[in-house]
Amino acid sequence: MALKNEYSAKLLVVDDDPDIRHILKEFFQDEGYEVWTAADSLQMRNMLTGNQFDAILLDLTFPGKDDGIDLVREIRNKSNVPILIISGRGDLTNKIVALEVGADDYITKPFDLQEIYSRVRAVLRRTKTAAEESGSHVYRFHNLQLDPDTRTLLKNTEAVPLTTGEFNMLMALVSHSGRVLSRDFLMVETRSRRFEGMDRSIDAQIMRLRRKIENDIHNPQIVKSVHGIGYSLGVPVRKTRKTGE
Structure with a gap:
Protein backbone atom coordinates (compact mmCIF):
# COMPACT_ATOMS: atom_id res chain seq x y z
CA MET A 1 0.00 0.00 0.00
CA ALA A 131 2.86 -2.97 9.87
CA GLU A 132 4.65 -0.43 12.09
CA GLU A 133 4.35 -2.51 15.26
CA SER A 134 5.62 -5.68 13.70
CA GLY A 135 9.32 -4.82 13.71
CA SER A 136 11.23 -7.82 12.38
CA HIS A 137 9.23 -10.50 14.16
CA VAL A 138 6.79 -13.19 13.11
CA TYR A 139 4.21 -15.11 15.12
CA ARG A 140 4.38 -18.90 14.94
CA PHE A 141 1.49 -21.05 16.15
CA HIS A 142 0.30 -24.54 15.25
CA ASN A 143 1.39 -24.96 11.59
CA LEU A 144 1.03 -21.25 10.83
CA GLN A 145 3.36 -18.27 10.56
CA LEU A 146 1.94 -14.74 10.64
CA ASP A 147 4.12 -11.85 9.47
CA PRO A 148 2.65 -8.47 10.54
CA ASP A 149 5.18 -6.52 8.46
CA THR A 150 4.24 -8.05 5.12
CA ARG A 151 0.70 -8.93 6.33
CA THR A 152 1.15 -12.49 5.10
CA LEU A 153 0.21 -15.87 6.53
CA LEU A 154 1.89 -19.20 5.78
CA LYS A 155 0.23 -22.54 6.49
CA ASN A 156 3.08 -25.01 6.54
CA THR A 157 4.94 -23.49 3.57
CA GLU A 158 1.90 -22.39 1.54
CA ALA A 159 0.71 -18.77 1.44
CA VAL A 160 -2.83 -18.21 2.72
CA PRO A 161 -4.53 -15.12 1.24
CA LEU A 162 -6.19 -12.97 3.90
CA THR A 163 -8.46 -9.98 3.54
CA THR A 164 -7.66 -6.91 5.63
CA GLY A 165 -10.46 -7.84 8.02
CA GLU A 166 -9.26 -11.44 8.37
CA PHE A 167 -5.71 -10.30 8.99
CA ASN A 168 -6.84 -7.81 11.64
CA MET A 169 -8.97 -10.48 13.32
CA LEU A 170 -6.11 -12.98 13.41
CA MET A 171 -3.68 -10.33 14.70
CA ALA A 172 -6.09 -9.47 17.52
CA LEU A 173 -6.34 -13.14 18.54
CA VAL A 174 -2.60 -13.79 18.25
CA SER A 175 -1.48 -10.64 20.05
CA HIS A 176 -3.90 -11.42 22.91
CA SER A 177 -3.24 -15.16 23.08
CA GLY A 178 -4.32 -16.72 26.34
CA ARG A 179 -7.27 -14.35 26.68
CA VAL A 180 -10.93 -14.78 25.79
CA LEU A 181 -11.89 -11.91 23.51
CA SER A 182 -15.50 -10.76 23.49
CA ARG A 183 -17.32 -9.85 20.29
CA ASP A 184 -17.43 -6.28 21.54
CA PHE A 185 -13.63 -6.23 21.96
CA LEU A 186 -13.09 -7.76 18.52
CA MET A 187 -15.49 -5.28 16.90
CA VAL A 188 -13.59 -2.36 18.39
CA GLU A 189 -10.19 -3.88 17.54
CA THR A 190 -11.05 -4.71 13.94
CA ARG A 191 -13.59 -2.02 13.03
CA SER A 192 -13.31 0.67 15.72
CA ARG A 193 -16.99 0.55 16.58
CA ARG A 194 -19.14 -1.08 19.22
CA PHE A 195 -20.81 -4.47 18.89
CA GLU A 196 -24.58 -4.50 18.47
CA GLY A 197 -26.49 -7.50 19.80
CA MET A 198 -27.89 -8.73 16.47
CA ASP A 199 -24.71 -8.06 14.50
CA ARG A 200 -23.31 -11.40 13.32
CA SER A 201 -20.45 -9.94 11.29
CA ILE A 202 -17.78 -11.01 13.81
CA ASP A 203 -19.07 -14.59 13.73
CA ALA A 204 -19.15 -14.53 9.92
CA GLN A 205 -15.57 -13.32 9.75
CA ILE A 206 -14.41 -15.93 12.25
CA MET A 207 -16.06 -18.65 10.17
CA ARG A 208 -14.36 -17.38 7.03
CA LEU A 209 -11.00 -17.31 8.81
CA ARG A 210 -11.51 -20.85 10.12
CA ARG A 211 -12.13 -22.13 6.61
CA LYS A 212 -8.66 -20.94 5.70
CA ILE A 213 -6.64 -22.09 8.71
CA GLU A 214 -8.42 -24.99 10.43
CA ASN A 215 -8.02 -28.62 9.39
CA ASP A 216 -11.62 -29.28 10.43
CA ILE A 217 -13.96 -26.30 10.69
CA HIS A 218 -16.50 -28.47 12.53
CA ASN A 219 -13.93 -29.10 15.27
CA PRO A 220 -11.77 -25.95 15.31
CA GLN A 221 -8.54 -26.16 17.29
CA ILE A 222 -6.92 -22.82 16.47
CA VAL A 223 -9.77 -20.31 16.90
CA LYS A 224 -11.93 -21.58 19.76
CA SER A 225 -15.46 -20.46 20.61
CA VAL A 226 -16.22 -19.56 24.22
CA HIS A 227 -19.98 -19.88 24.64
CA GLY A 228 -21.72 -16.66 25.54
CA ILE A 229 -18.52 -14.60 25.44
CA GLY A 230 -16.53 -14.71 22.23
CA TYR A 231 -13.36 -16.33 20.92
CA SER A 232 -9.81 -17.20 21.92
CA LEU A 233 -6.71 -18.67 20.33
CA GLY A 234 -6.55 -22.35 21.22
CA VAL A 235 -2.85 -22.95 20.53
CA PRO A 236 0.36 -21.50 22.01
CA VAL A 237 2.10 -18.63 20.19
CA ARG A 238 5.81 -17.93 19.78
CA LYS A 239 7.03 -14.50 18.70
CA THR A 240 10.37 -14.95 16.96
CA ARG A 241 12.75 -12.90 14.90
CA LYS A 242 12.59 -13.40 11.17
CA THR A 243 14.97 -15.95 9.74
CA GLY A 244 18.30 -14.38 8.80
CA GLU A 245 17.93 -11.33 11.05
Whole structure:
Protein backbone atom coordinates (compact mmCIF):
# COMPACT_ATOMS: atom_id res chain seq x y z
CA MET A 1 0.00 0.00 0.00
CA ALA A 2 1.09 3.54 -0.70
CA LEU A 3 -0.25 4.89 2.60
CA LYS A 4 2.02 7.10 4.70
CA ASN A 5 -0.74 8.15 7.10
CA GLU A 6 -4.52 8.11 7.06
CA TYR A 7 -4.63 11.73 5.88
CA SER A 8 -2.69 11.10 2.65
CA ALA A 9 -4.57 8.08 1.37
CA LYS A 10 -5.60 7.35 -2.20
CA LEU A 11 -9.25 6.32 -2.35
CA LEU A 12 -11.40 4.83 -5.10
CA VAL A 13 -15.16 5.49 -4.92
CA VAL A 14 -17.27 3.09 -7.02
CA ASP A 15 -20.96 4.07 -7.25
CA ASP A 16 -23.38 4.48 -10.16
CA ASP A 17 -24.95 7.57 -8.53
CA PRO A 18 -23.11 10.69 -9.76
CA ASP A 19 -24.31 12.74 -6.79
CA ILE A 20 -22.83 10.29 -4.29
CA ARG A 21 -19.56 10.12 -6.22
CA HIS A 22 -19.40 13.92 -6.22
CA ILE A 23 -20.26 14.27 -2.51
CA LEU A 24 -17.68 11.70 -1.41
CA LYS A 25 -15.00 13.03 -3.72
CA GLU A 26 -15.46 16.64 -2.60
CA PHE A 27 -15.58 15.69 1.08
CA PHE A 28 -12.46 13.54 1.11
CA GLN A 29 -10.52 15.90 -1.14
CA ASP A 30 -11.27 18.69 1.34
CA GLU A 31 -9.72 16.44 4.00
CA GLY A 32 -6.54 16.03 1.95
CA TYR A 33 -7.18 12.66 0.32
CA GLU A 34 -6.59 11.79 -3.32
CA VAL A 35 -9.92 10.51 -4.68
CA TRP A 36 -10.71 8.68 -7.90
CA THR A 37 -14.23 7.70 -8.91
CA ALA A 38 -15.82 5.00 -11.07
CA ALA A 39 -19.45 4.60 -12.17
CA ASP A 40 -19.36 0.89 -13.00
CA SER A 41 -17.23 -2.25 -13.03
CA LEU A 42 -15.53 -1.38 -16.32
CA GLN A 43 -14.31 1.97 -15.04
CA MET A 44 -13.30 0.34 -11.75
CA ARG A 45 -11.19 -2.31 -13.51
CA ASN A 46 -9.52 0.33 -15.69
CA MET A 47 -8.57 2.37 -12.62
CA LEU A 48 -7.33 -0.64 -10.68
CA THR A 49 -5.00 -1.48 -13.57
CA GLY A 50 -1.74 0.28 -12.90
CA ASN A 51 -2.97 2.13 -9.79
CA GLN A 52 -2.53 1.28 -6.13
CA PHE A 53 -5.30 2.44 -3.81
CA ASP A 54 -5.30 2.52 -0.02
CA ALA A 55 -9.04 1.83 0.25
CA ILE A 56 -12.08 1.27 -1.97
CA LEU A 57 -15.56 2.60 -1.16
CA LEU A 58 -17.94 0.35 -3.08
CA ASP A 59 -21.68 0.33 -3.70
CA LEU A 60 -23.45 -3.03 -4.06
CA THR A 61 -26.12 -2.12 -6.61
CA PHE A 62 -25.39 -1.24 -10.23
CA PRO A 63 -27.56 -1.20 -13.38
CA GLY A 64 -27.34 -4.22 -15.67
CA LYS A 65 -25.48 -7.37 -14.65
CA ASP A 66 -22.96 -5.82 -12.28
CA ASP A 67 -23.32 -6.83 -8.65
CA GLY A 68 -21.24 -5.40 -5.83
CA ILE A 69 -20.78 -8.76 -4.11
CA ASP A 70 -19.21 -10.15 -7.28
CA LEU A 71 -16.98 -7.08 -7.48
CA VAL A 72 -15.79 -7.65 -3.90
CA ARG A 73 -14.86 -11.22 -4.84
CA GLU A 74 -13.08 -10.00 -7.96
CA ILE A 75 -11.04 -7.42 -6.04
CA ARG A 76 -10.23 -9.92 -3.27
CA ASN A 77 -8.85 -12.42 -5.77
CA LYS A 78 -6.20 -9.87 -6.71
CA SER A 79 -5.64 -7.57 -3.74
CA ASN A 80 -5.87 -7.14 0.04
CA VAL A 81 -6.86 -3.47 -0.29
CA PRO A 82 -9.46 -2.51 2.36
CA ILE A 83 -13.02 -2.48 0.96
CA LEU A 84 -15.77 -0.49 2.66
CA ILE A 85 -19.28 -1.18 1.38
CA ILE A 86 -21.65 1.80 1.15
CA SER A 87 -25.05 0.43 0.21
CA GLY A 88 -28.78 0.95 0.40
CA ARG A 89 -29.14 -2.76 1.19
CA GLY A 90 -29.51 -2.60 4.93
CA ASP A 91 -30.64 -6.13 5.75
CA LEU A 92 -28.44 -8.40 7.82
CA THR A 93 -28.07 -11.05 5.09
CA ASN A 94 -26.39 -8.64 2.68
CA LYS A 95 -24.04 -7.43 5.39
CA ILE A 96 -22.98 -10.95 6.31
CA VAL A 97 -22.51 -12.01 2.68
CA ALA A 98 -20.43 -8.91 1.92
CA LEU A 99 -18.18 -9.56 4.91
CA GLU A 100 -18.00 -13.26 4.09
CA VAL A 101 -16.60 -12.59 0.61
CA GLY A 102 -14.00 -10.11 1.84
CA ALA A 103 -15.39 -6.65 2.63
CA ASP A 104 -13.85 -4.96 5.67
CA ASP A 105 -16.77 -2.79 6.74
CA TYR A 106 -20.39 -2.08 5.80
CA ILE A 107 -22.15 1.30 5.90
CA THR A 108 -25.84 1.66 5.08
CA LYS A 109 -27.31 4.49 3.00
CA PRO A 110 -28.40 7.14 3.76
CA PHE A 111 -25.03 7.75 5.36
CA ASP A 112 -23.41 10.36 7.54
CA LEU A 113 -20.21 11.76 6.05
CA GLN A 114 -18.50 11.96 9.42
CA GLU A 115 -19.24 8.29 10.05
CA ILE A 116 -17.74 7.30 6.69
CA TYR A 117 -14.74 9.51 7.42
CA SER A 118 -14.23 7.81 10.80
CA ARG A 119 -14.60 4.32 9.33
CA VAL A 120 -12.13 5.04 6.51
CA ARG A 121 -9.59 6.52 8.91
CA ALA A 122 -10.01 3.55 11.26
CA VAL A 123 -9.35 0.89 8.62
CA LEU A 124 -6.37 2.80 7.24
CA ARG A 125 -4.94 3.37 10.70
CA ARG A 126 -5.26 -0.31 11.59
CA THR A 127 -3.48 -1.33 8.41
CA LYS A 128 -0.65 1.12 9.01
CA THR A 129 -0.27 0.38 12.73
CA ALA A 130 -0.06 -3.37 12.26
CA ALA A 131 2.86 -2.97 9.87
CA GLU A 132 4.65 -0.43 12.09
CA GLU A 133 4.35 -2.51 15.26
CA SER A 134 5.62 -5.68 13.70
CA GLY A 135 9.32 -4.82 13.71
CA SER A 136 11.23 -7.82 12.38
CA HIS A 137 9.23 -10.50 14.16
CA VAL A 138 6.79 -13.19 13.11
CA TYR A 139 4.21 -15.11 15.12
CA ARG A 140 4.38 -18.90 14.94
CA PHE A 141 1.49 -21.05 16.15
CA HIS A 142 0.30 -24.54 15.25
CA ASN A 143 1.39 -24.96 11.59
CA LEU A 144 1.03 -21.25 10.83
CA GLN A 145 3.36 -18.27 10.56
CA LEU A 146 1.94 -14.74 10.64
CA ASP A 147 4.12 -11.85 9.47
CA PRO A 148 2.65 -8.47 10.54
CA ASP A 149 5.18 -6.52 8.46
CA THR A 150 4.24 -8.05 5.12
CA ARG A 151 0.70 -8.93 6.33
CA THR A 152 1.15 -12.49 5.10
CA LEU A 153 0.21 -15.87 6.53
CA LEU A 154 1.89 -19.20 5.78
CA LYS A 155 0.23 -22.54 6.49
CA ASN A 156 3.08 -25.01 6.54
CA THR A 157 4.94 -23.49 3.57
CA GLU A 158 1.90 -22.39 1.54
CA ALA A 159 0.71 -18.77 1.44
CA VAL A 160 -2.83 -18.21 2.72
CA PRO A 161 -4.53 -15.12 1.24
CA LEU A 162 -6.19 -12.97 3.90
CA THR A 163 -8.46 -9.98 3.54
CA THR A 164 -7.66 -6.91 5.63
CA GLY A 165 -10.46 -7.84 8.02
CA GLU A 166 -9.26 -11.44 8.37
CA PHE A 167 -5.71 -10.30 8.99
CA ASN A 168 -6.84 -7.81 11.64
CA MET A 169 -8.97 -10.48 13.32
CA LEU A 170 -6.11 -12.98 13.41
CA MET A 171 -3.68 -10.33 14.70
CA ALA A 172 -6.09 -9.47 17.52
CA LEU A 173 -6.34 -13.14 18.54
CA VAL A 174 -2.60 -13.79 18.25
CA SER A 175 -1.48 -10.64 20.05
CA HIS A 176 -3.90 -11.42 22.91
CA SER A 177 -3.24 -15.16 23.08
CA GLY A 178 -4.32 -16.72 26.34
CA ARG A 179 -7.27 -14.35 26.68
CA VAL A 180 -10.93 -14.78 25.79
CA LEU A 181 -11.89 -11.91 23.51
CA SER A 182 -15.50 -10.76 23.49
CA ARG A 183 -17.32 -9.85 20.29
CA ASP A 184 -17.43 -6.28 21.54
CA PHE A 185 -13.63 -6.23 21.96
CA LEU A 186 -13.09 -7.76 18.52
CA MET A 187 -15.49 -5.28 16.90
CA VAL A 188 -13.59 -2.36 18.39
CA GLU A 189 -10.19 -3.88 17.54
CA THR A 190 -11.05 -4.71 13.94
CA ARG A 191 -13.59 -2.02 13.03
CA SER A 192 -13.31 0.67 15.72
CA ARG A 193 -16.99 0.55 16.58
CA ARG A 194 -19.14 -1.08 19.22
CA PHE A 195 -20.81 -4.47 18.89
CA GLU A 196 -24.58 -4.50 18.47
CA GLY A 197 -26.49 -7.50 19.80
CA MET A 198 -27.89 -8.73 16.47
CA ASP A 199 -24.71 -8.06 14.50
CA ARG A 200 -23.31 -11.40 13.32
CA SER A 201 -20.45 -9.94 11.29
CA ILE A 202 -17.78 -11.01 13.81
CA ASP A 203 -19.07 -14.59 13.73
CA ALA A 204 -19.15 -14.53 9.92
CA GLN A 205 -15.57 -13.32 9.75
CA ILE A 206 -14.41 -15.93 12.25
CA MET A 207 -16.06 -18.65 10.17
CA ARG A 208 -14.36 -17.38 7.03
CA LEU A 209 -11.00 -17.31 8.81
CA ARG A 210 -11.51 -20.85 10.12
CA ARG A 211 -12.13 -22.13 6.61
CA LYS A 212 -8.66 -20.94 5.70
CA ILE A 213 -6.64 -22.09 8.71
CA GLU A 214 -8.42 -24.99 10.43
CA ASN A 215 -8.02 -28.62 9.39
CA ASP A 216 -11.62 -29.28 10.43
CA ILE A 217 -13.96 -26.30 10.69
CA HIS A 218 -16.50 -28.47 12.53
CA ASN A 219 -13.93 -29.10 15.27
CA PRO A 220 -11.77 -25.95 15.31
CA GLN A 221 -8.54 -26.16 17.29
CA ILE A 222 -6.92 -22.82 16.47
CA VAL A 223 -9.77 -20.31 16.90
CA LYS A 224 -11.93 -21.58 19.76
CA SER A 225 -15.46 -20.46 20.61
CA VAL A 226 -16.22 -19.56 24.22
CA HIS A 227 -19.98 -19.88 24.64
CA GLY A 228 -21.72 -16.66 25.54
CA ILE A 229 -18.52 -14.60 25.44
CA GLY A 230 -16.53 -14.71 22.23
CA TYR A 231 -13.36 -16.33 20.92
CA SER A 232 -9.81 -17.20 21.92
CA LEU A 233 -6.71 -18.67 20.33
CA GLY A 234 -6.55 -22.35 21.22
CA VAL A 235 -2.85 -22.95 20.53
CA PRO A 236 0.36 -21.50 22.01
CA VAL A 237 2.10 -18.63 20.19
CA ARG A 238 5.81 -17.93 19.78
CA LYS A 239 7.03 -14.50 18.70
CA THR A 240 10.37 -14.95 16.96
CA ARG A 241 12.75 -12.90 14.90
CA LYS A 242 12.59 -13.40 11.17
CA THR A 243 14.97 -15.95 9.74
CA GLY A 244 18.30 -14.38 8.80
CA GLU A 245 17.93 -11.33 11.05
